[in-house]
Amino acid sequence: MALKYSKQREMIKEFLMSRHDHPTADIVYQNVRQQIPHISLGTVYRNLTLLADRGEIQRLRLGDGTDRFDADTSPHYHFICNECSCVQDLSMDSIDGILDTARQHFDGQITGHMTYFYGICGNCAHGTDS
Amino acid sequence: MALKYSKQREMIKEFLMSRHDHPTADIVYQNVRQQIPHISLGTVYRNLTLLADRGEIQRLRLGDGTDRFDADTSPHYHFICNECSCVQDLSMDSIDGILDTARQHFDGQITGHMTYFYGICGNCAHGTDS
DNA sequence: TTCCTTGCAAATCGTTTGCATAATG
DNA sequence: CATTATGCAAACGATTTGCAAGGAA
Numbered sequence: 440m441a442l443k444y445s446k447q448r449e450m451i452k453e454f455l456m457s458r459h460d461h462p463t464a465d466i467v468y469q470n471v472r473q474q475i476p477h478i479s480l481g482t483v484y485r486n487l488t489l490l491a492d493r494g495e496i497q498r499l500r501l502g503d504g505t506d507r508f509d510a511d512t513s514p515h516y517h518f519i520c521n522e523c524s525c526v527q528d529l530s531m532d533s534i535d536g537i538l539d540t541a542r543q544h545f546d547g548q549i550t551g552h553m554t555y556f557y558g559i560c561g562n563c564a565h566g567t568d569s
Numbered sequence: 570m571a572l573k574y575s576k577q578r579e580m581i582k583e584f585l586m587s588r589h590d591h592p593t594a595d596i597v598y599q600n601v602r603q604q605i606p607h608i609s610l611g612t613v614y615r616n617l618t619l620l621a622d623r624g625e626i627q628r629l630r631l632g633d634g635t636d637r638f639d640a641d642t643s644p645h646y647h648f649i650c651n652e653c654s655c656v657q658d659l660s661m662d663s664i665d666g667i668l669d670t671a672r673q674h675f676d677g678q679i680t681g682h683m684t685y686f687y688g689i690c691g692n693c694a695h696g697t698d699s
Numbered sequence: 700t701t702c703c704t705t706g707c708a709a710a711t712c713g714t715t716t717g718c719a720t721a722a723t724g
Numbered sequence: 725c726a727t728t729a730t731g732c733a734a735a736c737g738a739t740t741t742g743c744a745a746g747g748a749a
Contacts, residue, residue, distance in 0.1 A: 443723045443728050464714080479731045484714060486729090502630030502683070504738090505713065518675065530674055534667045537684070541661050545648065546691035553632070554667070554684040561676035573703050573748050594739080609706045614739060616704095634713090635738065 447471070447478050448486045452510065455496055461507040461517070461526040501526065501555055520560035527560060577601070577608050578616045582640065585626055591637040591647070591656040631656065631685055650690035657690060 450471045455462070462470075468483045487508055491498040499507040501519060507526055516529040534554065542549050580601045585592070592600075598613045617638055621628040629637040631649060637656055646659040664684065672679050 441724085441728075445722080445729055447730075477731070479733095481715075481732075482730055485716095488715090500632030502632055504634075516671065518671075518677070518679065520677070521680075529671055531671050532673075534664075534670055537664045537667060538686070540664055541646065541648075541659055541686050543662075544660055547648070547650070547694050548688040549648065549686050550651075550688040552684055552686045554682055556668070556671050556679050556682045558678040558680040564677050571703075571749090575704060575748085577705075607706070609708095611707075611740075612705055615741095618740090 445486075447475055447482050448490070450474055450478075451483060451486045452490060452495065455508055455510040459511075459528065461499060461509050463505050463507055467508065499526070517555045518560065519555060519557045520563055521557055522559055522563040525560055525562075529556060575616075577605055577612050578620070580604055580608075581613060581616045582620060582625065585638055585640040589641070589658065591629055591639050593635050593637055597638065629656070647685045648690065649685060649687045650693055651687055652689055652693040655690055655692075659686060 451467060454467060454471050464484055464487055465480070467487065468478070468480050471483065472478055487496070487498070490496045491508070494512060495510075497509040497512050499509055499517065501507065501517070503519075503524075511528070514533070516531060516534075518527045518529045519525070520527070535552075537554075538549055538552060541552070581597060584597060584601055594614055594617055595610070597617065598608070598610050601613065602608055617626070617628070620626045621638070624642060625640075627639040627642050629639055629647065631637065631647070633649075633654075641658070644663070646661060646664075648657045648659045649655070650657070665682075667684075668679055668682060671682070
């Protein structure tokens with residue numbers, strides 16, 4: 440239980456806090472490796488999981504089979520671009536009202552919901568690429 | 570492109586239509602195997618993917634690392650029990666209004682959303698188990 | 700006879716884990 | 725010294741894929 444300091448964990452969290460694009464474990468690994476060459480993927484996974492369990496970071500399971508991590512633990516929604524697969528934050532009013540809608544005809548307790556949006560992101564839509 | 574008949578595919582779809590609990594590929598395999606002993610897991614996966622691509626069934630990616638399949642392709646929501654992990658259909662009014670909420674401050678096109686609910690299902694809540 | 704499907708096994712991918720060693724408190 | 729953390733490699737679970745053989749049109 441008692442947590443002991445580790446440079447690798449510090450670097451991992453620091454890196455995550457510097458990014459707002461929700462990197463995958465492997466991207467975290469590739470980057471942190473530049474500061475700590477001998478760090479292992481296993482250590483990255485272990486620390487990401489540990490940090491997520493303690494609520495210091497957020498683990499995003501967006502169904503595409505690869506988890507992403509977010510240092511922003513405040514409640515917010517995400518958007519996934521169907522074209523470039525980027526994941527962006529979505530600042531919007533709470534939609535927790537849908538919980539009441541869901542509860543109306545359900546026999547059981549609904550305590551929360553998972554929601555993400557998709558479409559074409561600003562970059563891809565504006566066609567500044569092609 | 571042209572699809573040819575196959576008993577395996579027919580049985581897979583038939584089995585899926587007989588269930589409303591959103592079975593995993595492996596569960597489909599275990600069951601269809603009782604009718605077609607030599608069917609392989611690979612064939613089950615291939616057909617589930619094929620049927621999903623053609624829109625004949627729905628593939629549910631609920632983030633837990635194991636896809637589930639649903640023969641009901643009509644738009645509806647799902648509920649996942651935190652206790653028994655069952656997946657249930659949720660009949661409720663459309664909440665597509667959240668798309669407008671999401672669009673308000675977003676630079677890009679939002680074409681859809683993915684939402685599922687979680688909590689304690691009726692069976693687990695009523696405590697008819699313990 | 701064409702070419703879609705299958706069975707089987709090997710391959711992939713993301714993630715976890717066992718273990719001996721190193722670092723922290 | 726008691727524990728927690730690490731690196732490395734092997735293990736895993738779900739899903740995909742290559743290939744030769746089988747079946748539908």
